[in-house]
Amino acid sequence: MYRLLLRLLPRHRRAQYGDEMEEVFAMAMKDAKRRGRAAGLLLWLSELVGVVTFAVRQRLLPLSGGRLAADLRWAGKAVRNQWHSHALSISLLAIAIAANGLIFSAVDSLYLDPYPYPEADRIVSFRNAAAPNGPPFVPRAVIQALVERDDLFEGVVAYATTTIFLTGHAPQRVRAINATPGLLATLGVKPAWGRDLIAADVARVDADAVLISESIARTHFGDPGLAVGRQLASSDVPLVVVGVMPASFRFSEGGVQIWRGVDLNGPLGQARQTYLMQARLRGSISPTAATEALASMPFPSNWRPEVFTFTDRRPDPIRYYALLGAGVCLWLTACANVITLQLALATARRRTFAIQRALGATSGSMVRAALLECGLVIGAAAAAGLTGVWLLLPVLVSSLPASFSVSPINPIDLDERVLAFVLISAITTWMLAALPSLLVASRARLLDVLSSVGRAQTGSRATQWTRQVLTSAQIAIAMVLLIGCLLFTKTYLQRVSIDKGFDATDLVEISVLFPPQSVHLMAQARPGILARIGAHPSVQSTIIGSIPSSGNSPFSIKQLAVDGKPLELEGAYIRVDRVSESYHQFFRMPLLGGRYFSDDEADTSAIVSETFARRYLPGGAVGRRVKLDDRPEVVVVGVVPHARTSEERSLGRQTPVIYTVAATVTAPPVPPAPSPVAPGQRRLAGPAMGFVTVHARLRAIDALPDLLNAVRTEMPGFVVTAESVEAAYRAREWEPLLYAQIMTTFGGVAVLVALAGVYGVVMLMVTHRTRELGIRMALGSTPQRVANLVLGASLKTTTAGLLAGALTAVWLLSWLQSMLSDARASVVLTGALVAAGVLAASLAATWLPARRASRIDPAVTLRAE
Amino acid sequence: MANPITPQVFQVLLSLSEGPRHGYALIVDIRERTGGQMDLTPSTLYDALARLSDQGLIAETTAPADATSADSRRRYYQLTKAGHSAAQDETTRLARLLDMARAKNFHA
Numbered sequence: 001m002y003r004l005l006l007r008l009l010p011r012h013r014r015a016q017y018g019d020e021m022e023e024v025f026a027m028a029m030k031d032a033k034r035r036g037r038a039a040g041l042l043l044w045l046s047e048l049v050g051v052v053t054f055a056v057r058q059r060l061l062p063l064s065g066g067r068l069a070a071d072l073r074w075a076g077k078a079v080r081n082q083w084h085s086h087a088l089s090i091s092l093l094a095i096a097i098a099a100n101g102l103i104f105s106a107v108d109s110l111y112l113d114p115y116p117y118p119e120a121d122r123i124v125s126f127r128n129a130a131a132p133n134g135p136p137f138v139p140r141a142v143i144q145a146l147v148e149r150d151d152l153f154e155g156v157v158a159y160a161t162t163t164i165f166l167t168g169h170a171p172q173r174v175r176a177i178n179a180t181p182g183l184l185a186t187l188g189v190k191p192a193w194g195r196d197l198i199a200a201d202v203a204r205v206d207a208d209a210v211l212i213s214e215s216i217a218r219t220h221f222g223d224p225g226l227a228v229g230r231q232l233a234s235s236d237v238p239l240v241v242v243g244v245m246p247a248s249f250r251f252s253e254g255g256v257q258i259w260r261g262v263d264l265n266g267p268l269g270q271a272r273q274t275y276l277m278q279a280r281l282r283g284s285i286s287p288t289a290a291t292e293a294l295a296s297m298p299f300p301s302n303w304r305p306e307v308f309t310f311t312d313r314r315p316d317p318i319r320y321y322a323l324l325g326a327g328v329c330l331w332l333t334a335c336a337n338v339i340t341l342q343l344a345l346a347t348a349r350r351r352t353f354a355i356q357r358a359l360g361a362t363s364g365s366m367v368r369a370a371l372l373e374c375g376l377v378i379g380a381a382a383a384a385g386l387t388g389v390w391l392l393l394p395v396l397v398s399s400l401p402a403s404f405s406v407s408p409i410n411p412i413d414l415d416e417r418v419l420a421f422v423l424i425s426a427i428t429t430w431m432l433a434a435l436p437s438l439l440v441a442s443r444a445r446l447l448d449v450l451s452s453v454g455r456a457q458t459g460s461r462a463t464q465w466t467r468q469v470l471t472s473a474q475i476a477i478a479m480v481l482l483i484g485c486l487l488f489t490k491t492y493l494q495r496v497s498i499d500k501g502f503d504a505t506d507l508v509e510i511s512v513l514f515p516p517q518s519v520h521l522m523a524q525a526r527p528g529i530l531a532r533i534g535a536h537p538s539v540q541s542t543i544i545g546s547i548p549s550s551g552n553s554p555f556s557i558k559q560l561a562v563d564g565k566p567l568e569l570e571g572a573y574i575r576v577d578r579v580s581e582s583y584h585q586f587f588r589m590p591l592l593g594g595r596y597f598s599d600d601e602a603d604t605s606a607i608v609s610e611t612f613a614r615r616y617l618p619g620g621a622v623g624r625r626v627k628l629d630d631r632p633e634v635v636v637v638g639v640v641p642h643a644r645t646s647e648e649r650s651l652g653r654q655t656p657v658i659y660t661v662a663a664t665v666t667a668p669p670v671p672p673a674p675s676p677v678a679p680g681q682r683r684l685a686g687p688a689m690g691f692v693t694v695h696a697r698l699r700a701i702d703a704l705p706d707l708l709n710a711v712r713t714e715m716p717g718f719v720v721t722a723e724s725v726e727a728a729y730r731a732r733e734w735e736p737l738l739y740a741q742i743m744t745t746f747g748g749v750a751v752l753v754a755l756a757g758v759y760g761v762v763m764l765m766v767t768h769r770t771r772e773l774g775i776r777m778a779l780g781s782t783p784q785r786v787a788n789l790v791l792g793a794s795l796k797t798t799t800a801g802l803l804a805g806a807l808t809a810v811w812l813l814s815w816l817q818s819m820l821s822d823a824r825a826s827v828v829l830t831g832a833l834v835a836a837g838v839l840a841a842s843l844a845a846t847w848l849p850a851r852r853a854s855r856i857d858p859a860v861t862l863r864a865e
Numbered sequence: 866m867a868n869p870i871t872p873q874v875f876q877v878l879l880s881l882s883e884g885p886r887h888g889y890a891l892i893v894d895i896r897e898r899t900g901g902q903m904d905l906t907p908s909t910l911y912d913a914l915a916r917l918s919d920q921g922l923i924a925e926t927t928a929p930a931d932a933t934s935a936d937s938r939r940r941y942y943q944l945t946k947a948g949h950s951a952a953q954d955e956t957t958r959l960a961r962l963l964d965m966a967r968a969k970n971f972h973a
Contacts, residue, residue, distance in 0.1 A: 024907040050908030
């Protein structure tokens, strides 16, 4: 990026100082980053201004012979004289630049440059080509074979996610990675303090060597530099800090703050049988070539390696292009408005330009003046826009779901790429905004100006036509944004109101986390936790278990027999949930057939979802016998609605579900606490932690905060969280809501700008045709007919814009269908509604010019002749 | 010089008056001498070096004999006689300004 910036300098200066400046900038940036991210950003901003100033001084001073300062003063004076007009342009452009900067920052982080590691396209992962839809885990037996292929890979690491509990004065549950040494080298990054993990680190058994995040370092040690070599107390062996990663570093598994070295053959490494892997391709070897080279190796029969890059993991881009498109639409609206204004100002100054040319001003000097004047306006807008991005970015990040503020490897922040984007937007706007002045100034002739003395300076037919086209363009853009706004709003409302299959009214989910040292007590503690929560006065009833739409993971069944007859299956997935007898009544799932489980229901009974009944039990489900694989045969006693998961809600898939009765278990005996670990040995890791999840039906959902406080007070030392099930469902539909909000905001701004444009165009038309309208009225035309004439002109401009906007919206719809529900069915009605609204608003904006036209006094007009 | 030199340029001349330095060393020296008040960015520094070089106040030179192996590859700058004179003239001008201020009972 810095090298790109240096291209602003003349070639001879780049040759003379370019390499040095790059080296010095790298050193200065390293120093600045040690002081914090804000210092680094400040250095980038200062350098941006410095290089531009250096470039301007080198490029313009030799040509102008020192007249640059004088030209800048004249440009400043011209802007001050029209400050009220320029203030509107600056405000509008600042909003558009800020909006685009915010959107670009998010899209860049999430899609365009999600992996800001050096040569990220050379970093690969591995998956099983024999099960392409499965998770990308690699069996331990395979890992060593891949590590030994140093002809294909420069570095290979294996890692697995885990959780570490830090004890001591600041207890913390931390997401962590157990990784073989060489992880950072494979990614091409280094710690800001200390060093990377090395092979000798994983040989220790009395402590674990770790890299920690800057956040952990500051929490526990104050200064990150003091953390290296120190220890952190954990629920297992102590952690020895060998390095600290800067706050800007993110790992592909979101939210990781500790990286622990692991020996795959040691006790910690042997606790897992599969790992995730990353490697850096050697030389110019492609992923395809690496896959082919690995195909000949003797791997287990059910595992065939496939090599894929980070970029292969990128999500569907359409949602990000939609966001960028909305931002570009707003920017185009702002540009059109600024160009219209500059055109009006340039037309008004046509006489001044003509006199300047007649007095000897060269084309070059007039071009320079126009560029400087526009540059001051655009520069102010860019500075204000950039300030807006810096202030609003934390607000944007906090409004996104946690997975988007924590997970992105490239954080959503103001980095050099966003700065470059804002700069390019500003320069492009600068060029476009300067065009009207350049064109008018280049064509201004003194004789033409003198011959039109006394007439209103509204410009030629071409100028008026240009203004009408620009206004129609603004109307078209506003229409596209408003149609998008309504369609996304409709999609959001449809998704949150979808039938869940159960009643989520006043339903809450409470989770109690058991840390490793207490997880052996979890089963014993369940009944007590249920009783404590149930005793709260705000609670009507409780149950332990998942909500109907998120039970066990579905699995692929090989055999299904109904009434003793096997059925033909093709890769069918079924979910089997073991529930208590009162489960379906607690969640208020209506009966579609048969009955609920009774209190003493036999474990040979089952209730099926309507999807299961429809697919496998046609002709009636109740009373049928069902046998899955080698499980005991069950008899269907009831049918309930299908409870949709959030994924099913979006994709329209439904996994059949069969509910069986969980055997009643008396409280198990308390198992003994884990025995102390012998010196020099490591405990093989068992379950790191456990959750007890309780669902409670409250008398009123407003009581949730009180309930949560009461449970936390009664259970100190445990991490207790709670959320409303209804709110959790709504939170999953954040995407259409976010798009609806963005399009509403942008569409609202765009339509206001467009209406201002309509008003301006029509008012200018009235001014230009004052003489004609006066003559019409003198010849007998009524004020009403004159007003209708003006309204007709506005109608023409608006209708052209609405038509262009409608056609554009229909074309864009084909790209956005996957994000919208029932888009095709809605677009005609939505488009008609938006068109009617914009048309009405446009006519309202024309009211004042029409009233002025209807009040033209023919006597005054004719006297002026 | 016809016009007073800027504070940034004056600090560069002061740094070079102690002997040849390379670019980053100038930034560090100026930052330390001014107590962090003046932290030159690379573009500001090289803009100043370009102008001083064009005006003949500084010249490029080779690394001193005691430079480290990393520093020996860098480009060094040194004051010319004209640069010394310009720094001296600016010092005199600033001293004269200080005397005028003291005469009016302003003190540092």
